Amino acid sequence: MEKYVYLFHEGNSEMKEILGGKGANLAEMTRIGLPVPYGFTISTKACNAYYEENKSIPASVEAQVLEALNVLEQKMNKKLGSAENPLLVSVRSGAVFSMPGMMDTILNLGMNDETVEGVARLTNNDRFAYDSYRRFIQMFSNVVLNIDVYYFEQFLEETREKKGYQADPEMTAEDWQEVITGYKEIVRKHTRKDFPQEPMEQLFLAINAVFDSWNNQRAIVYRRLNKIPDHLGTAVNIQSMVFGNMGNDSGTGVAFTRNPSTGENKLYGEYLINAQGEDVVAGIRTPQPIATLKEEMPEVFQQFSETCHRLEQHYQDMQDIEFTVERGKLFILQTRTGKRTAAAAIQIAVDMVEEGIIDKKTALLRVDPDQLNQLLHRRIDDSYPRNQLAKGLPASPGAATGSVVFDADEAEECGKDGRKVILVRPETTPDDIHGIIAAQAVVTSRGGMTSHAAVVARGMGKACICGCDSLKIDIKAKQFTVGDKVVKYGDIITIDGSTGEIMLGEIPMIEPALSDEFQLLLSWADQERKIGVRANADNPEDARKAFEFGAGGVGLCRTEHMFMDSKRIPIVQKMILADNYEDRMEALNQLLPMQQGDFEGIFEAMEGNPVTIRLLDPPLHEFLPDKEELLVEVTKLQMNAPFSSELKIKESLLKKVRQLDEFNPMLGHRGCRLGMIYPEIYEMQVKAIFYAAANLADKGMAVKPEIMIPLVGHVNELRKMRKLVIETGEMVMNQTGKEFSYTVGTMIEIPRAALTADLIAEEADFFSFGTNDLTQTTFGFSRDDAEGKFLQSYIEQKVLPENPFAVLDQNGVGMLVEMGVKLGRQTKPGLKTGICGEHGGEKSSIEFCYKTGLDYVSCSPYRVPLARLAAAQATIRNTKEAYTTA
């Protein structure tokens, strides 16, 4: 005969298809000897049989249920419906895949007018017994009898009001009895029958209800959306209830097998004597630390300790365990993998390897790379409350506290005085750089994740919040307002760049730390990973930081950031505004030694590792004064000083700014299009790189410059620029008499480059996928506009699963990356490929890069540890011999 019902100890975790997910897990815990409250599972096959018999429970199923119930009663030494020693059970659905919309749980089944008294007697708690009974009536009536829960809540509220109570805890046992009477009346009114008193009838009605819920509307829709087959059916779990409030030999608690905050290998948790789980949550009584259980119930503690140990061994991970002691007997109600802080995750993973519980690969998979950010930036201590004043875009992680200033010069002065300030501006420009350097953090009310402030702050590893448009900044009055709150110059605020939150006043911070365990784990990661990790670094300081964090080179050095230094910007402007070639060359020649110095610093910091240098990328107008400000100045001067020489100068400046102005700068005259029209600019940069290389070669240092041409869309662009690089290289070698090697490659950051990568590869030694811009052009999204205007709504409406600027869009942008790699290697089998967009520091994107066959990812210095770990995880997860734990 077909077996339809399984006692918990007859199953195991492999039997999900028959027992459902929940049933299989309960069976597994039972199987390995945990003291799980006894029970059994009615299999999914029974569900299908139920439907085959036109929604009636087949006789054979009924017989097996009764048989299993009988075993259960014997095991528990209780009996369903017994007034003396009543067995109460929970009834839960359990499909193969967890499904919202299906019937979930009925607790305390078996309660009736007689058994409630038995429970009262046994628990020595009338109030508890009657409260449990009325909860059962309410739950059962709702999910089995289909009576809207509204009627019960309405009646309960009326009763409370009549008694003059504020809340349920004031209700007495007698009050609950009154409620029960009322509830039964409601049931009678809606069903024209009495509430079923017969526990066996309750049980089979509940089983029917679980089976029926498999085909309710919500469940059907959910299955269709998630492509779950209709024929799977659901199982039903029947489990005996246990009570921790049956006297001083009973109790309940929650514990972690290790400290979830530090990772220390020591039981961590709390419990209450003679209490129910709800009491722990309610917080009326103060729970005791788990260690004291050793004194109060030494045997139980001993058993619990051993259980914890066994659970860890079995699941090979730190567990979060709910337990109940009923009359001196320990029951495990639930065990699951425990949540933990980043520090704890690392500690536990490393310890467990040392303890021989897991191997290194498993340890690497145990730490979520996203959590690592916590450890690498100073952060707000979460044990203090946050009083959020406003929220903007989390533009650069980290936290900071300081006095508000509204001006870069002021920030610089305060900085000299040693005061900590936060620079608050509508937006920042290259003119504000000295203020950003001096400030602890930057806040802007306009601009997105790629705004000037955001890019500069991220480069410096400084916290930054952008586009916080609820801030109304009044620069003249030196204050900003949020709603009716006014924050003045000098007021202290705290900001969290990882969440975008701004708080009033100071909040304590936690300093970042790179523990020994962390270093150890990362060294394991380096052994496993098959994909390189480099850093985006624009100056020697960032390069040193990146090297310290384990970067194997610089994947992106953005030379324009060197242009934005406040000492250099006037020369850059002179170069841009030059009317003729000679003036432009003069300015360029002034810039050359400065850039050379930067490159030498970066090469030195990288100690012989490759450094990919991207030639000038942004449109030239980014280096000029703001057009609107200039327009206002000119308008004012026209009125106040129409014949002044100042007006003439400003007017002519405005004219040039207008000439360079663009409708869509993102798609305008930038990238290699600059080098194509002004080859002298690129030539200067290449000279600076090669002079630096020659200089260091002279000192016996290994240098590996990789010169990267940005924004190539047609191979002819790269051909011309590559020629310029090679000719400049020959010139410098002849001039200096030094030999140095270098490579020339390109960013793949516009769709056409990916689509024609086979042609472009002919001129490239390497490809670096610039997925920031590639995402912008592939989606047709201007990041600065999209994030402020519609992207948030798209994510909320679930039009897009995630922000594609944070998580690589594998379907669209990813397809171009794959084409780029495939076509490129078709032409040049060994073509080196990498990614240098922000996705290079995001775990799912890193996995994509690994699977696509890229040679390396490059990300900001502070994300290098994350990337090392994520790269190792990607390798382990995708290794051909599917990895299984030892």
Add this chain to the structure above:
Amino acid sequence: MEKYVYLFHEGNSEMKEILGGKGANLAEMTRIGLPVPYGFTISTKACNAYYEENKSIPASVEAQVLEALNVLEQKMNKKLGSAENPLLVSVRSGAVFSMPGMMDTILNLGMNDETVEGVARLTNNDRFAYDSYRRFIQMFSNVVLNIDVYYFEQFLEETREKKGYQADPEMTAEDWQEVITGYKEIVRKHTRKDFPQEPMEQLFLAINAVFDSWNNQRAIVYRRLNKIPDHLGTAVNIQSMVFGNMGNDSGTGVAFTRNPSTGENKLYGEYLINAQGEDVVAGIRTPQPIATLKEEMPEVFQQFSETCHRLEQHYQDMQDIEFTVERGKLFILQTRTGKRTAAAAIQIAVDMVEEGIIDKKTALLRVDPDQLNQLLHRRIDDSYPRNQLAKGLPASPGAATGSVVFDADEAEECGKDGRKVILVRPETTPDDIHGIIAAQAVVTSRGGMTSHAAVVARGMGKACICGCDSLKIDIKAKQFTVGDKVVKYGDIITIDGSTGEIMLGEIPMIEPALSDEFQLLLSWADQERKIGVRANADNPEDARKAFEFGAGGVGLCRTEHMFMDSKRIPIVQKMILADNYEDRMEALNQLLPMQQGDFEGIFEAMEGNPVTIRLLDPPLHEFLPDKEELLVEVTKLQMNAPFSSELKIKESLLKKVRQLDEFNPMLGHRGCRLGMIYPEIYEMQVKAIFYAAANLADKGMAVKPEIMIPLVGHVNELRKMRKLVIETGEMVMNQTGKEFSYTVGTMIEIPRAALTADLIAEEADFFSFGTNDLTQTTFGFSRDDAEGKFLQSYIEQKVLPENPFAVLDQNGVGMLVEMGVKLGRQTKPGLKTGICGEHGGEKSSIEFCYKTGLDYVSCSPYRVPLARLAAAQATIRNTKEAYTTA
């Protein structure tokens, strides 16, 4: 024995591999009985034999050359080296593929100190004879003896100066004799030998030189670049010289077999008695019309007429023929397909079908679609000189003359008075629409091919020049300057929108005409073509025009152009600036009946053909006042009237304009992103379409609206918007009680849409490739910026072969179109696909669309005839049974 030398009458056009291209053509003309000057070809095999014998001419080749020369001398009744009756020949190389870098031509070979006197006697022209001799020395010395031409030119110049002459025509026969003496001296100095006087030596040295030139550096590089095999070798053509200046029974001329200007089937050309070809070109004597040859040399004319007829029959096309009469004997020197105007091309093609010379398919291939523009727009009469004042971007074709005005209101007033004006502005905005309507044409100093002025003017079929930055416009002074020229209000200018030229004053125009032959040709095109042609039309007038030009539907109706009407723009602004949903709805409800009226007009004009309507696409700020102007106004008010209510209003307007302002509007909050955030706007538009459909359905008219969602990048966007359309459709059907059918599709205009077309097709009834935007995003080019800043230079530098906004980039953008069609039809095999970018009116792009399997192209109304013809040509060219002329 191997045959190495072929007399012209021994070959034909099929023998290119042996005779080379030139030799095969000369043979063909001889074969069909044309009086070509006699000659022979030394085959490519001889060239290979020459190289096999270590660069010496094999004896068998030499023997065959002498034999052929003998035949030639007999035929011509002249003898190489004869003092009485000297034979002069030309020697030309002739490879299978024409190759620059190889030796080209030596004329007058056979000249020496004796034969020159014979020539002088025979031509009765000493000066001519000595001039010819010195030319021969110069040519031969340069290409055969490798003496730099510089020495000869230097000597000639010195001689001229010594004589006090300005130019060669002043040189006498005696002067040329002096030069010849000097030239011989140069040869002696450089070669240490005398100039070869023996004609047979001259001949073989020349043949050697041709063979050697096959392997000179330039020829080798050219072959490598063009993948021409090295073993092909070159042939050598030896042809007797003929002279039209041997007396009054001689002459020379040029004629077309039909009138190249009108196409009339009548000989057209001119000639000179007793003259050389050079004399016709020099223009010293006035040639006579070809018809008079009938009187002067009736027999020659008769023979020439017959030859012309035979040539047309043979080449099946109108020929452009060079001829010479030497002592009453007609020689054809060259025949080639004659260039012709568009009108002539059509006339000739149609006539030749009627004459049975060609079939209809051939006729269709004979007219270049690009030429048709000439016939569809009024244009400047090319017989008048153009005095170009300035040149901008050719933003909308056609020509116009009118008085300059600088203001839309003035343009409107002048228009009412019946005056013709041209509106000149730095740029135009929606506020200028009434002025554009009233003007003959528009000129702007800023903005590109997609600027407001350009788009609006093209839509109206009005001439327009944009981005003419050499125009310095002073609105206040009502004038513009170009360099030092000043053009004031009211001055007359003429503009050519097809070239971008601006001229001072009035120039006569030619009015457009759609001749009967043109209509007939297009009707043949419609029979052949397998791809539909629709028009982009935004209003009933354009739709009528399109229908008249043969459009089979509207492929793109841009609803935003309806928003830009001067009466509507205030309501549109009210809608945009609304603070709440109610105010926005009020404005939308005002717009609804206006849009409905437009749609009804367009549906009516299209008489039941499909009309694709694109819902609102541009970012909302495009409808608002200009930010900079507003900023100036606010700044002024702040100084002059700081407490005025006007300031308050303007400040608040500025704030809103700033809120909507975008960094990169092209990639910003536009297209369906508007409909996603403000569904009520799309709902209003869809209602207007459906009310119009219901209304016309009521009158018994067939209506086929195709609703197009713009800028879709993710299928979820289309899913939501499609749902909105369908729900609105049901609502309107319920409300009106009318049934109407419609489809819902999308633009494929950003790369991600093409890359995920398989997913998007699930929600689309059709795809329309918006290749304007697709080109912008695929290249990462903002058209407005690129065309003004670097695109021109890219084309000049040959980085890009053509402007990708004019000619579809098949390698990059085209790959996305192909993917889009392929993936889309993978999901929906019958998916309707079209193109509605400007490429839909460009011939090579149309051919691409046909080959890619698109169902239709859509272009501006004035390009519909071009597209019909190009579509037919694409079909004929790409039909499987390769089409061969009858």
